[in-house]
Amino acid sequence: MLELKNICFNRDGKQILDNISFAIDDNKFIVITGPNGGGKSTLAKIIMGIEKPDSGLVLLNGEDITNLSITERANKGIGFAFQQPVKFKGITVYDLINLSLGKKVKFSEACKYLSAVGLCPRDYMKREVNASLSGGELKRIEIATVVARKSGLTIFDEPEAGIDLWSFSNLIDVFSDMKDEISGSIMIISHQERILNIADNIILISNGKIKESGTRDEVLPKLLNNTKTCKFLKEDING
Amino acid sequence: MDKKLNNIEKFILKKISDIDDFPSGAFNIRENGSGIKRHTTENVNIVSKTDKQGIDIIVKEGTKNETIHIPVILTKGGLTDIVYNDFYIGKNAEVTIIAGCGIHNDSCETSEHDGIHRFFLEEGAKVKYIEKHYGQGEGTGKRILNPQTIIDLKDGSSLEMETVQIKGVDNSIRQTFGNLAKDTNLVINEKIMTHGAQFAKTEFDVVLNGENASTHVTSRSVAKDASKQEFISKVSGNTKCYGHVECDAIIMDNATVKAIPEILANNIDARLIHEAAIGKIAGEQMVKLMTLGLSEKEAENEIINGFLK
Ligand SMILES: Nc1ncnc2c1ncn2[C@@H]1O[C@H](COP(=O)(O)OP(=O)(O)O)[C@@H](O)[C@H]1O
Numbered sequence: 191m192l193e194l195k196n197i198c199f200n201r202d203g204k205q206i207l208d209n210i211s212f213a214i215d216d217n218k219f220i221v222i223t224g225p226n227g228g229g230k231s232t233l234a235k236i237i238m239g240i241e242k243p244d245s246g247l248v249l250l251n252g253e254d255i256t257n258l259s260i261t262e263r264a265n266k267g268i269g270f271a272f273q274q275p276v277k278f279k280g281i282t283v284y285d286l287i288n289l290s291l292g293k294k295v296k297f298s299e300a301c302k303y304l305s306a307v308g309l310c311p312r313d314y315m316k317r318e319v320n321a322s323l324s325g326g327e328l329k330r331i332e333i334a335t336v337v338a339r340k341s342g343l344t345i346f347d348e349p350e351a352g353i354d355l356w357s358f359s360n361l362i363d364v365f366s367d368m369k370d371e372i373s374g375s376i377m378i379i380s381h382q383e384r385i386l387n388i389a390d391n392i393i394l395i396s397n398g399k400i401k402e403s404g405t406r407d408e409v410l411p412k413l414l415n416n417t418k419t420c421k422f423l424k425e426d427i428n429g
Numbered sequence: 430m431d432k433k434l435n436n437i438e439k440f441i442l443k444k445i446s447d448i449d450d451f452p453s454g455a456f457n458i459r460e461n462g463s464g465i466k467r468h469t470t471e472n473v474n475i476v477s478k479t480d481k482q483g484i485d486i487i488v489k490e491g492t493k494n495e496t497i498h499i500p501v502i503l504t505k506g507g508l509t510d511i512v513y514n515d516f517y518i519g520k521n522a523e524v525t526i527i528a529g530c531g532i533h534n535d536s537c538e539t540s541e542h543d544g545i546h547r548f549f550l551e552e553g554a555k556v557k558y559i560e561k562h563y564g565q566g567e568g569t570g571k572r573i574l575n576p577q578t579i580i581d582l583k584d585g586s587s588l589e590m591e592t593v594q595i596k597g598v599d600n601s602i603r604q605t606f607g608n609l610a611k612d613t614n615l616v617i618n619e620k621i622m623t624h625g626a627q628f629a630k631t632e633f634d635v636v637l638n639g640e641n642a643s644t645h646v647t648s649r650s651v652a653k654d655a656s657k658q659e660f661i662s663k664v665s666g667n668t669k670c671y672g673h674v675e676c677d678a679i680i681m682d683n684a685t686v687k688a689i690p691e692i693l694a695n696n697i698d699a700r701l702i703h704e705a706a707i708g709k710i711a712g713e714q715m716v717k718l719m720t721l722g723l724s725e726k727e728a729e730n731e732i733i734n735g736f737l738k
Pocket residue numbers: 201202206224225226227228229230231232233
């Protein structure tokens with residue numbers, strides 16, 4: 191179980207996260223949603239250890255991990271798919287899958303992770319993870335490598351961005367399968383109604399604060415009825 | 430000329446030419462200043478020079494898919510080995526040439542190998558030339574390599590050169606000269622890693638003389654510790670031609686990297702591009718690999734190994 195207690199994060203005189211507290215129980219599927227600039231990515235980075243909060247605690251299965259490094263958190267079972275995937279020079283998709291799994295696997299074994307995100311392994315395995323790949327391709331590779339880790343808690347930051355509609359249906363399957371296969375929790379930052387639809391719990395973050403939080407059945411109707419929030423949901427589908 | 434290879438020799442051979450014993454096909458292995466074994470084929474002849482150290486490698490017109498190995502091993506200190514190798518590649522011949530120099534210096538004296546390689550490609554010939562440099566040894570003796578490559582491409586011929594120098598070479602000045610006729614293509618990929626107090630300098634000078642001549646020079650290097658690197662490239666275009674030089678360096682610790690580009694267009698249809706970038710390892714690449722469970726050191730190694738792959 192992951193628990194955030196009173197997380198605050200200020201930069202340039204701006205309160206980016208203001209006293210955020212919530213918990214993600216084991217085997218839960220949580221969707222964080224809210225307008226751009228609300229602080230969602232910052233929150234994800236704080237959980238992964240990429241950013242340090244100014245105050246507050248991050249607890250994983252009861253252990254205070256607030257001051258642990260990224261590597262330590264990764265090894266304790268937190269996985270993170272970046273909103274903007276990182277590009278490399280010379281590192282191939284196959285290399286990245288192996289690094290992600292922490293061991294060198296057979297080509298055929300590595301293939302299944304790419305197939306799952308709708309990429310033909312034959313075309314991609316030897317490609318370098320660099321700017322020659324399109325945004326959508328990079329995004330799917332990012333998702334594939336993170337899924338491969340089978341972490342106790344996996345965070346996806348706007349996985350739908352840049353992914354076409356056909357692949358998007360497959361993506362939903364990826365998350366559903368993941369939920370069935372692994373005994374772990376999934377936290378997805380998303381604006382997509384179809385992703386909100388498969389959530390156990392939904393949290394709405396705006397201006398660094400939690401505005402709504404509860405089960406899907408509690409929160410979703412409010413989001414869809416509220417014209418203001420509904421507007422951002424629609425606007426951001428392509429963004 | 431008949432001998433078996435010992436373990437150090439085998440190890441160095443493996444490092445520089447991916448073979449650990451006498452290969453099949455044409456080869457000439459040189460050790461500590463003299464040839465130790467040679468083999469020729471119907472299409473590839475190798476003859477010793479009579480006026481100076483070195484060999485002529487003569488490839489018959491139309492030869493296809495042959496690989497020629499010409500490694501050089503230095504296992505003694507206090508030796509300066511200067512060798513002249515000339516490659517004559519016949520019309521439409523297609524060959525791979527694997528050269529390289531490995532120095533194992535356990536002594537306190539300097540070992541130096543200066544290889545001067547000249548390539549003469551006839552019309553339509555195609556060559557892939559792979560050159561690896563490697564140094565090892567426990568002694569304080571310096572390991573110095575100064576390779577020179579002179580490439581002359583006749584109409585329609587092409588040469589692809591791959592040079593790699595990873596660790597162990599204290600001092601190197603590498604010079605490559607190209608003279609390109611009509612419809613030719615010269616591709617050069619260079620990879621260098623220096624550490625400690627090493628110094629590596631690379632100089633490319635390519636002249637595009639014939640119409641539709643083109644060249645792509647890519648240099649990737651990593652400079653660690655207090656090592657120093659210099660990259661000088663000159664490309665001149667005298668006609669309708671294309672030249673692209675790309676220098677990409679990762680700098681670490683207290684290293685120094687200097688890149689000096691020079692492109693000279695003497696014709697309105699010459700298109701020449703030079704790109705140079707020097708910088709430390711991108712922080713976001715480190716972060717990404719650490720989220721996959723790698724330590725900082727492991728992440729750094731993966732990024733560098735990939736970069737130089
Ligand atoms: N390290 C930082 N320094 C300054 N501003 C930051 C920093 N990190 C995030 N921000 C700002 O915080 C706000 C929230 O960003 P982000 O977490 O990316 O929002 P979201 O993911 O919800 O769109 C933005 O205005 C962003 O510019």
